[in-house]
Amino acid sequence: xxxxxxxxxxxxxxxxIIVSLATFFLTNLVPGDIVYTVAGSDEIDDAMYxxxxxxxxxxxxxxxxxxxxxxxxxxxxxGMSYAYSKPVWELIxxxxxxxxxxxxxSIVLSVPIGVVFGMITAVFRKKWPDTVxxxxxxxxxxxxxxxxxxxxxxxxxxxxxxxPSMGFGFPAKVGWPKFIQTSIMPIxxxxxxxxxxFTRQTRTSMLEVIRxxxxxTARAKxxxxxxxxxxxxxxxxxxxxxxxxxxxxxxxxGGSMIIENIFSIPGMGVLARTSVEGKDIPTLQAIVxxxxxxxxxxxxxxxxxYVVVDPRISLSESGD
Amino acid sequence: MKDLKDKNMPAPVVISDAELKRQAAKEKxxxxxxxxxxxxxxxxxxxxxxxxxxxxxxxxxxARFDPSAMDSKAILETPNAVHWLxxxxxxxxxxxxxxxxxxxxxIIGVLAVAIAAVxxxxxxxxxxxxxxxxxxIIMRVMExxxxxxxxxxxxxxVAVIGNSITDLxxxxxxxxxPSYVRMTRAMTLRVRNSDYVKAAKMAGSSSLSILVSxxxxxxxxxxxxxxxxxxxxxxxxxxxLSFLGVGISIxxxxxxxxxxxxxxxxxxxxxxxxxxxxCVALLVISLNLLGDxxxxxxxxxxxxxx
Numbered sequence: 166x167x168x169x170x171x172x173x174x175x176x177x178x179x180x181x182i183i184v185s186l187a188t189f190f191l192t193n194l195v196p197g198d199i200v201y202t203v204a205g206s207d208e209i210d211d212a213m214y215x216x217x218x219x220x221x222x223x224x225x226x227x228x229x230x231x232x233x234x235x236x237x238x239x240x241x242x243x244g245m246s247y248a249y250s251k252p253v254w255e256l257i258x259x260x261x262x263x264x265x266x267x268x269x270x271s272i273v274l275s276v277p278i279g280v281v282f283g284m285i286t287a288v289f290r291k292k293w294p295d296t297v298x299x300x301x302x303x304x305x306x307x308x309x310x311x312x313x314x315x316x317x318x319x320x321x322x323x324x325x326x327x328x329p330s331m332g333f334g335f336p337a338k339v340g341w342p343k344f345i346q347t348s349i350m351p352i353x354x355x356x357x358x359x360x361x362x363f364t365r366q367t368r369t370s371m372l373e374v375i376r377x378x379x380x381x382t383a384r385a386k387x388x389x390x391x392x393x394x395x396x397x398x399x400x401x402x403x404x405x406x407x408x409x410x411x412x413x414x415x416x417x418x419g420g421s422m423i424i425e426n427i428f429s430i431p432g433m434g435v436l437a438r439t440s441v442e443g444k445d446i447p448t449l450q451a452i453v454x455x456x457x458x459x460x461x462x463x464x465x466x467x468x469x470x471y472v473v474v475d476p477r478i479s480l481s482e483s484g485d
Numbered sequence: 486m487k488d489l490k491d492k493n494m495p496a497p498v499v500i501s502d503a504e505l506k507r508q509a510a511k512e513k514x515x516x517x518x519x520x521x522x523x524x525x526x527x528x529x530x531x532x533x534x535x536x537x538x539x540x541x542x543x544x545x546x547x548a549r550f551d552p553s554a555m556d557s558k559a560i561l562e563t564p565n566a567v568h569w570l571x572x573x574x575x576x577x578x579x580x581x582x583x584x585x586x587x588x589x590x591x592i593i594g595v596l597a598v599a600i601a602a603v604x605x606x607x608x609x610x611x612x613x614x615x616x617x618x619x620x621x622i623i624m625r626v627m628e629x630x631x632x633x634x635x636x637x638x639x640x641x642x643v644a645v646i647g648n649s650i651t652d653l654x655x656x657x658x659x660x661x662x663p664s665y666v667r668m669t670r671a672m673t674l675r676v677r678n679s680d681y682v683k684a685a686k687m688a689g690s691s692s693l694s695i696l697v698s699x700x701x702x703x704x705x706x707x708x709x710x711x712x713x714x715x716x717x718x719x720x721x722x723x724x725x726l727s728f729l730g731v732g733i734s735i736x737x738x739x740x741x742x743x744x745x746x747x748x749x750x751x752x753x754x755x756x757x758x759x760x761x762x763x764c765v766a767l768l769v770i771s772l773n774l775l776g777d778x779x780x781x782x783x784x785x786x787x788x789x790x791x
Contacts, residue, residue, distance in 0.1 A: 176625065176628070179625050180625055180628045180629045180632055181629075181632075183625060183626055183629035184629045184632060184633060187629065188641070191641065191642070191645050192641070192644075192645070194645050195644055195645055303770065303773065303774075304766070304770065306773070307717065307721075307766045307769040307770045307773060308762070308766045309721055309724050309725065309728070309741075309744075309762055309765050309766065310725070311724075311725060311728045311741075311744060311745075311762075312744055312759070312762025312763075312765065312766070315744060315748050315751070315758055315759070315762070316759060316762070318748075318751070319751045319755055319758075319759070323751055323752055415632075416634050419633070419634030419636070419637045420634055420636075422634075422636050422637070422640075422729070423636070423725055423728065423729065426729060427748075437637060437640060438640065438729055438730075438731075441640050441641065441643070441644045441731060442730075442731075444644065449641060449644075452637070453633055453637060453641060456633060456634060456637060457629075457632045457633050460632045460633070460634070461632055464632075
């Protein structure tokens with residue numbers, strides 16, 4: 166286990182190095198002279214130009230700049246944002262809680278609903294509940310998230326006027342009622358797609374379990390149907406859910422970009438979009454690197470969770 | 486042997502090996518098509534896809550207006566006899582933009598997946614067949630690509646590369662490649678140690694010819710399922726990018742852009758924003774149903790069970 170984990174972490178470090186290289190060199194290809202972007206204007210005198218040029222270490226080679234960037238990043242210093250003239254880490258630190266809140270609440274909402282849907286489809290396989298819930302899951306999977314968001318907005322903000330369309334903030338800032346009102350639609354939107362994923366995964370793995378010998382044995386022993394479903398089937402059938410959950414956790418920081426942008430939620434997703442638009446390279450680099458770190462950590466956690474939940478899996482053998 | 490060739494004997498029906506093989510293949514194909522279309526939802530998917538393809542092909546005949554022609558006298562009209570779905574804030578006909586939008590979605594979806602499949606399958610076969618350091622490098626790069634959320638990769642690449650139709654196809658392909666590589670590699674590993682590959686190696690075939698004539702036929706079938714469902718996923722991705730305002734450049738009617746532009750006018754004419762989203766969903770659902778059908782038809786274990 167320890168050996169496998171070390172190997173996994175080693176692989177992840179290589180992955181992160183590749184990502185950091187790719188981000189750094191790709192963002193250096195952004196068209197246009199970066200000095201003007203930093204200065205915020207095309208009309209600056211030569212002295213100013215030279216000063217910024219040196220500040221950005223543009224006189225050094227790209228490799229040197231990469232090494233300086235990595236050294237600083239390891240210390241938590243991602244440089245100054247071009248757009249906000251603030252340290253990038255401060256910008257990101259201020260936005261992480263918001264994004265985490267939306268993502269985690271969406272997952273919390275989608276797991277029970279998806280699992281219940283999946284159980285229903287598996288238990289009533291080939292009967293009408295199966296057809297109905299499978300169809301719901303399929304449709305949810307195909308509807309664009311931004312479209313659902315706009316539909317909800319149209320119905321609940323513009324037509325019924327029940328919920329505000331923007332103005333999200335934590336209770337300390339805007340008070341509890343507003344906090345809850347502004348949370349409802351983003352969280353529902355964020356969970357719909359995940360519900361589809363959990364439903365499909367639960368259904369597939371439950372159907373696999375239904376065919377197992379120990380289920381037949383349990384039934385033969387005269388255990389009540391309900392106990393068979395909830396004790397024997399759920400226990401084993403839910404293990405593959407970890408995969409879907411891991412995928413969701415991996416995108417906990419970068420996955421809510423569309424929702425944040427529609428509902429004007431000041432999180433990482435809005436920062437990512439504005440940094441692309443404003444060619445705010447240090448911010449973009451930091452966002453990509455941090456979201457990668459988080460998703461790598463999530464994948465390792467998923468692996469550990471598998472072993473903890475299912476003792477049949479031995480990690481040392483599964484490594485290819 | 487001589488008496489066999491006696492002229493009085495009826496000529497034996499000689500079926501050559503090639504002929505047998507051809508018949509078997511034909512039979513297999515027919516069975517595949519039968520299983521596939523025996524399920525209603527697959528037929529619905531196929532009809533839906535065909536519908537969108539026809540709309541895209543005959544867009545100039547179907548639309549009664551130029552999709553980018555502005556009309557200052559008809560701004561934000563609600564659906565009426567002239568403008569079936571109303572007009573947007575520039576007075577452009579929503580129906581015409583919708584019809585032409587089908588072209589953009591289908592072209593980008595198909596192009597991106599084609600690029601991704603060709604690159605992904607090649608890299609996957611190379612990684613699986615050669616193994617060692619090549620495998621290591623390819624797989625680590627793929628893992629790196631999968632570690633970043635797709636939308637973020639796309640967003641960053643648009644900033645670097647640009648947003649023409651081909652730019653977007655390439656950008657969307659980048660995030661799709663890893664799944665093909667992984668799947669192809671896994672299947673190549675299975676084929677690599679088979680007797681016929683060993684025999685081909687001993688017969689002195691080059692690696693390239695082994696890959697093309699022995700490995701490729703084995704890995705291609707499973708990738709077909711992925712291709713069909715990936716086109717749907719890519720169309721969704723493109724719509725999301727366009728919605729964020731970093732998709733295809735502005736005057737081109739893209740469904741994502743239409744939703745994005747229309748959301749400011751929800752109160753005046755909700756159809757501008759809502760109908761394109763329905764189109765995206767219907768097209769993606771059609772593709773997914775078709776993909777599911779192909780998967781079930783190819784995998785006999787799945788046939789009729791799920």
